[in-house]
Amino acid sequence: MSEIKPVFLPERRRFALDDDGKLIDEAHYRDFEGSDGVERIFFHTTVDEEYGGQGLASVMVKYALENTIASGAKIVAVCPYVKAYVAKHSDYDAHLVEPTKAHLGILPRD
Template sequence: MSEIKPVFLPERNRFALVDCDKRIGAAHYRDYEGADGVERVFFHTTVDEEYGGQGLASVLVKFALENTIAAGAKIVPVCPYVKAYVAKHKDYDEHLAQPTPAHLEILPRA
């Protein structure tokens, strides 16, 4: 029986979904020191294909966003999935910061 749960891995700059000890998804971010404090730039979200269609990406992103807010950081949605999620969940509006060129500069190059 699998037990899928989200975890925070700050040393890896990501939130992850784990099934027992196996990582099955991740929401990658970089923290940016903005004028008003930390802004967490979410740039890539994945869930392993075999776990698709179960709503796990939304579980992961909700966990990541709630953790970010609790830490007092703003959410900067760059990842298409995170952008779509916050567009559907208006309760995050007050915690958003729009992406700027400075935010994009800190992201890893593909």
Template sequence: MTEQDTTPVVQRVDARHRYEIAVADQRAGLTAYRDRDDRRVFFHTEIDDAYAGRGLAGVLVEYALNDVRASGMRIVPVCPYVAKFLKKHEEFADIADPVTPEIMDWLEGQLKR
């Protein structure tokens, strides 16, 4: 396998409301979101066990947050991993909004659909 084959590739998959990360053309993980007005609400991030320990979650979330910034949107970190990432990466603080009960109620309604 060449180095290019093992370089992680991240893409936004709007139809599935998530960003996916792949290694050697195999999906290795995802971070899921729902959009509410100008806010992208991240609620779940996972990396397949076969790819654990490679730093892929950080690569995935950093890509996603940069994409949100480029689109002019804001971030709401319901997902514990995204919230933890934001604490370590203050360069995204200017586009992060707090998780509120209103957001949680709205998200619950979105996920029941």
């Protein structure tokens, strides 16, 4: 059995889980230049159905949030999954920024 590991793909503006070269979950983001620095907007999370129900999305989201905080950026949770995750983990509260129209305005429309 291969090891599934979280990866950061800044050139694609996403975090993902890699299963031996196959990306199985992805958390899409855009960086926004806020008044106090970068605010990373998480707006869409996808999970490969074949891997559903194993808690892997939470592994990826935790990795993405920890990486974001370590980089000095704030978290803007727009994606319903990320919003639910941070709502359950109050240790992220100090790193959250409420989404604004300016945040939403830079997101892809597709």
